[in-house]
Amino acid sequence: MSSLPTSPSATAANGSPESVAPRSAGTQPSATPQGASPAPATPAAAPASVPSPTFSPLYQQIKALIMQSLQTGEWKPGEMIPSEMDLAARYKVSQGTVRKAIDELAADNLVARRQGKGTFVTTHHEDVVKFRFLRLVPDEGEPHYGASRVLECKRLRAPAEIARLLDIRTGDSVVQIRRVLNFSNEATVLDEIWLLGANFKGLTAEKLNEWKGPMYALFEAEFGTRMIRATEKIRAVAADNTAAELLSVEPGTPLLSVERVSFTYGDRPVEVRRGLYVTTRHYYQNDLS
Amino acid sequence: MSSLPTSPSATAANGSPESVAPRSAGTQPSATPQGASPAPATPAAAPASVPSPTFSPLYQQIKALIMQSLQTGEWKPGEMIPSEMDLAARYKVSQGTVRKAIDELAADNLVARRQGKGTFVTTHHEDVVKFRFLRLVPDEGEPHYGASRVLECKRLRAPAEIARLLDIRTGDSVVQIRRVLNFSNEATVLDEIWLLGANFKGLTAEKLNEWKGPMYALFEAEFGTRMIRATEKIRAVAADNTAAELLSVEPGTPLLSVERVSFTYGDRPVEVRRGLYVTTRHYYQNDLS
DNA sequence: AAGTGGTCTAGACCACTTT
DNA sequence: AAGTGGTCTAGACCACTTC
Numbered sequence: 159m160s161s162l163p164t165s166p167s168a169t170a171a172n173g174s175p176e177s178v179a180p181r182s183a184g185t186q187p188s189a190t191p192q193g194a195s196p197a198p199a200t201p202a203a204a205p206a207s208v209p210s211p212t213f214s215p216l217y218q219q220i221k222a223l224i225m226q227s228l229q230t231g232e233w234k235p236g237e238m239i240p241s242e243m244d245l246a247a248r249y250k251v252s253q254g255t256v257r258k259a260i261d262e263l264a265a266d267n268l269v270a271r272r273q274g275k276g277t278f279v280t281t282h283h284e285d286v287v288k289f290r291f292l293r294l295v296p297d298e299g300e301p302h303y304g305a306s307r308v309l310e311c312k313r314l315r316a317p318a319e320i321a322r323l324l325d326i327r328t329g330d331s332v333v334q335i336r337r338v339l340n341f342s343n344e345a346t347v348l349d350e351i352w353l354l355g356a357n358f359k360g361l362t363a364e365k366l367n368e369w370k371g372p373m374y375a376l377f378e379a380e381f382g383t384r385m386i387r388a389t390e391k392i393r394a395v396a397a398d399n400t401a402a403e404l405l406s407v408e409p410g411t412p413l414l415s416v417e418r419v420s421f422t423y424g425d426r427p428v429e430v431r432r433g434l435y436v437t438t439r440h441y442y443q444n445d446l447s
Numbered sequence: 448m449s450s451l452p453t454s455p456s457a458t459a460a461n462g463s464p465e466s467v468a469p470r471s472a473g474t475q476p477s478a479t480p481q482g483a484s485p486a487p488a489t490p491a492a493a494p495a496s497v498p499s500p501t502f503s504p505l506y507q508q509i510k511a512l513i514m515q516s517l518q519t520g521e522w523k524p525g526e527m528i529p530s531e532m533d534l535a536a537r538y539k540v541s542q543g544t545v546r547k548a549i550d551e552l553a554a555d556n557l558v559a560r561r562q563g564k565g566t567f568v569t570t571h572h573e574d575v576v577k578f579r580f581l582r583l584v585p586d587e588g589e590p591h592y593g594a595s596r597v598l599e600c601k602r603l604r605a606p607a608e609i610a611r612l613l614d615i616r617t618g619d620s621v622v623q624i625r626r627v628l629n630f631s632n633e634a635t636v637l638d639e640i641w642l643l644g645a646n647f648k649g650l651t652a653e654k655l656n657e658w659k660g661p662m663y664a665l666f667e668a669e670f671g672t673r674m675i676r677a678t679e680k681i682r683a684v685a686a687d688n689t690a691a692e693l694l695s696v697e698p699g700t701p702l703l704s705v706e707r708v709s710f711t712y713g714d715r716p717v718e719v720r721r722g723l724y725v726t727t728r729h730y731y732q733n734d735l736s
Numbered sequence: 737a738a739g740t741g742g743t744c745t746a747g748a749c750c751a752c753t754t755t
Numbered sequence: 756a757a758g759t760g761g762t763c764t765a766g767a768c769c770a771c772t773t774c
Contacts, residue, residue, distance in 0.1 A: 213751085215762060241740060252764045257741090265554075267736060273741050274771030291735055295680075388735040391584075393726035394683035394701035412683035412701035418735075437682035444733060446580055446677040446707075447556060502770080504743060530759060541745045546760090562760050563752030743769070750762070 220249055220259040228268060228279060229423040235281035235378055239269065242277075268386060282374040282385070291374060291388065294435055295443045296341065304340035306373065309404075311335045311363035313355060320352045323419050323430045331355025335366065338404055341440065345405045348434040357383045357428055383428055388420040392442065401434050414442060509538055509548040517557060517568060518712040524570035524667055528558060531566075557675060571663040571674070580663060580677065583724055584732045585630065593629035595662065598693075600624045600652035602644060609641045612708050612719045620644025624655065627693055630729065634694045637723040646672045646717055672717055677709040681731065690723050703731060 224245070233239045242260065246253045260277055263269045267290070271277050280287060288303070295301055313333055321328040332352045339347035353361070358381050369376045378384045395415045402409040414435040422428045435442065513528070522528045531549065535542045549566055552558045556579070560566050569576060577592070584590055602622055610617040621641045628636035642650070647670050658665045667673045684704045691698040703724035711717050724731065 217762075243740090254765080255763060258762085260741095271741060272772090274739080274773080276740060276772095293735075386736075390733045390735060392681065392703065392731040392733060394703045394724075395726075396701050410699070412685050414681065414683045414703075417730075435683075437684075441706075442681040444679045444681060446582075446679065447675070506743075532759090543746080544744060547743085549760095560760060561753090563754080563758080565753095565759060738772105738774080740772075741770085743767100745767080746765090748762100748764080751760085753757105753759075755757080 216251060217255045217258040217262075220245075220251060220256060221262055223249065224259060224263060225268065225423065231382065233279050235279045235384065236283065238276040238278050266386070282372050282378050287374075288372050291372075291385070293443045294341070294347065294440045296440050298439075302342060303372075304342060304346075306366070307338045307340070308363045308366045309336040309338065311361065311366060316352070316355075320430050324352070324354055324427050326354070333358045333361055335363075337366070344436075344439070346436050346440060348401055348404050350432045352430045353377075354383075354428045357381060383422055385420040385429065386422060387425070388418050391417045393417075395434070397434070405434065405436050407436060411436075413437070416442070505540060506544045506547040506551075509534075509540060509545060510551055512538065513548060513552060514557065514712065520671065522568050524568050524673065525572065527565040527567050555675070571661050571667050576663075577661050580661075580674070582732045583630070583636065583729045585729050587728075591631060592661075593631060593635075595655070596627045596629070597652045597655045598625040598627065600650065600655060605641070605644075609719050613641065613643055613716050615643070622647045622650055624652075626655070633725075633728070635725050635729060637690055637693050639721045641719045642666075643672075643717045646670060672711055674709040674718065675711060676714070677707050680706040682706075684723070686723070694723065694725050696725060700725075702726070705731070 224239070227233055227239075239245075240248065242253050242256045245256045245260075249256065260269065260271070264271055264277075267280055267287075269277050270280050282288070282291075289301065292303075311333065313331055315329040316324065316326060316332040318328045320332060321330060324332070326332075332355045335349070335351040335353070337349050337351070338345050339349065341347075358377070361381065365380070366373070366376070374385050393415045394412050397405065397407055397409055397411045397413050399409050401407075401413065402411065405411075405413070407413075414433075414437050416431075416433040416435060418429070418431040418433070419427050420429040420431070513534070516522055516528075528534070529537070531542050531545045534545045534549075538545065549558065549560070553560055553566075556569055556576070558566050559569050571577070571580075578590065581592075600622065602620055604618040605613065605615060605621040607617045609621060610619060613621070615621075621644045624638070624640040624642070626638050626640070627634050628638065630636075647666070650670065654669070655662070655665070663674050682704045683701050686694065686696055686698055686700045686702050688698050690696075690702065691700065694702070696702075703722075703726050705720075705722040705724060707718070707720040707722070708716050709718040709720070
């Protein structure tokens with residue numbers, strides 16, 4: 159939520175809302191590229207003061223500006239963002255600085271660079287992204303996504319625990335979904351999902367069932383809510399009667415319990431999900447590095 | 448294992464084994480910084496030939512060279528590597544190119560930069576690194592590492608499955624370790640570990656029990672084998688009688704099964720590990736991004 | 737041919753740490 | 756004060772894609 163971080167010399171509100179720093183726009187690199195002193199009388203003495211309360215490098219500020227444009231939908235998922243040269247001109251910084259900002263956005267998987275083509279906003283429609291958020295891999299053969307069967311989709315008031323995780327108040331509106339995922343015709347995942355009510359008005363079981371493809375792609379396309387990060391807490395639990403029946407296993411069968419909180423821009427939590435995975439013919443893949 | 452990749456213009460064997468490219472070493476940036484043209488008569492026409500069979504950017508070659516020095520132990524875990532300027536002089540490239548190489552090594556967690564101090568080889572003695580390889584977090588309180596009780600440590604011939612994962616032949620020598628990890632005085636992890644026999648001559652239960660600290664730190668310090676990456680396959684399983692007894696749970700209790708393969712330099716597997724985690728008061732933490 | 741991202745260089749200055 | 760990594764710039768050229 160923080161807007162432009164204050165920078166000792168590089169930032170100071172000037173006229174243009176797009177311009178980041180009041181730097182000398184001339185091609186000649188002046189003696190003080192960082193911080194155009196508004197007091198031209200003492201050009202050399204001015205910028206030494208103020209040892210910077212909250213220093214933020216230029217490229218971080220550019221990154222924040224680009225992220226803001228992503229959030230507001232100026233550049234939508236799947237679209238190309240302006241070229242590095244264009245962004246450099248827009249923000250009045252060098253191409254190298256824009257480059258470094260985009261480097262970080264690419265590392266965060268918010269955008270993807272394609273040489274010769276441009277830089278594109280990532281989307282949950284891509285195969286690559288799917289595997290980032292569903293790490294269940296079959297023992298044999300390639301990952302394959304079966305159909306999602308929605309059992310339930312209703313609005314209700316958030317229980318205390320869910321509200322806490324979503325950073326809302328107990329009783330605030332949430333949407334609850336329950337569904338079963340089949341992998342090669344075997345019930346493999348039972349999901350219980352809570353979504354921020356405010357962000358998902360009009361979400362129904364029909365919409366979910368009609369949708370072919372990842373649920374997050376639907377959220378992104380129809381509700382303008384893009385999941386960009388998640389944390390998971392994984393445990394082994396025993397199947398209760400309900401889960402056992404829905405997953406066609408014996409009660410007491412060990413299941414992987416995956417509690418996920420997903421975040422959108424600004425690190426705002428928008429989804430809590432509790433998945434129960436049958437791991438007899440699949441496993442949860444993780445890489446440590 | 449691949450040595451210096453061939454590069455169209457930037458690479459060609461010259462005298463110095465350290466020098467990467469036969470570029471003009473003069474301080475004056477010549478008209479052709481890429482590929483010093485020996486024929487100054489036709490400056491624009493020369494370098495177009497040879498469309499590069501296996502192109503590899505300079506900084507990748509530098510990265511490989513630095514990694515080689517890490518592997519051979521020229522710079523040991525915990526030590527500082529030469530400054531960017533020194534490395535630039537050594538490899539006869541610009542500081543910016545060295546910088547980019549180190550950037551990637553830092554992203555891979557092979558080195559860590561510390562502003563004002565230098566760049567240091569990472570080590571498993573650091574707290575930060577521990578959490579990269581042991582992701583079990585208590586429900587309440589801070590992560591705390593209890594003592595490791597070694598049940599067994601013996602040499603044996605690799606079973607087929609282990610041999611396959613370690614990329615050796617069935618029957619080749621391996622070291623097998625079994626141990627229990629206590630977290631705040633509760634048995635929480637039961638590990639069964641297989642190590643490449645060739646790399647761990649002289650490893651005994653005594654050495655393991657005397658060692659205070661992470662096992663990987665011992666491997667790194669005493670056996671020159673540094674784990675830099677691992678993959679894990681996670682499942683939920685039921686405790687058998689042996690595991691139940693050692694972990695003080697009822698037989699049949701759901702446990703997290705974590706099958707890990709760890710790799711050292713050159714992506715060579717050196718360890719296979721099967722852990723059984725009690726997840727009643729702890730959970731496996733994972734971040735998706 | 738033109739436009740995109742990717743690499744490489746050189747030099748300036750800043751921030752941090754140690755001497 | 757000196758040395759380290761961190762930021763920023765400007766310009767050149769390369770590789771890939773599209774027109």
